[in-house]
Amino acid sequence: MSNPSISELVARIRGSEPRLGSTRLVLVDGQAGAGKSSVTNRLAVALGGSPSNGAGSFRPDAPLAPSAPVQIVHGDDLYEGWGGLGTLDSVVIDQVLEPLAQRQAGGFRMWDWVEGQRTHEIAVPHRDYLIVEGVGVASPRARDLAVVTLFVEAPWATRLERGIARDHMAYADVVERWEAFELDERERHERTKAREAADWIIDGTAAIPDK
Secondary structure, three states: OOOOOHHHHHHHHHOOOOEEEEEEEEEEEOOOOOOHHHHHHHHHHOOOOOOOOOOOOOOOOOOOOOOOEEEEEEHHHHOOOOOOHHHHHHHHHHHHHHHOOOOEEEEEEEEEEOOOOEEEEEEEOOOOOOEEEEOOOHHHHHHHHEEEEEEEEEOOOHHHHHHHHHHOOOOOOHHHHHEEEEEEEEHHHHHHHHHHOEEEEEEEEOOOOOO
């Protein structure tokens, strides 16, 4: 089965009634290294926003403008390190999504992977669109609040190769870390049924056309 086009995804998002206050929430779940961030950035641009430079790129001296129509929240800014999937919901649900659902501003403190602690506060106010991307973000409660849920996947060998290319300078034991995270990821997805419940399953090794 071929991937949906970006324009097809955008049409579904724009045509859906918001479930998160006045914000249309999009969840981009899937496997580590499968290509979630790339899909997210393309959707953000197509929805009138700007691409993100990735997790850890938030600058407290240059926050996203209040008028920006799209905000991206990265799972890697939410987790508390490699073993952080267990604490994900206490951040993304309790601190971001539930306040927005009650028409209040959300926000959380970014996890700094170098310092090993939470640092800067990232505000998540109501905008036209919020895209939350990362392994495990599409829990049942999050899906209740989303207008579209995607699940991005790719073969393990491909994902491990991408992970090593990205992280080998930061961790001498990068393969072991990725293998351990793979086990946590698999358990999380089996428990939340994120793949089965997704509106679309995206092949992270195949092209996603614009139209």
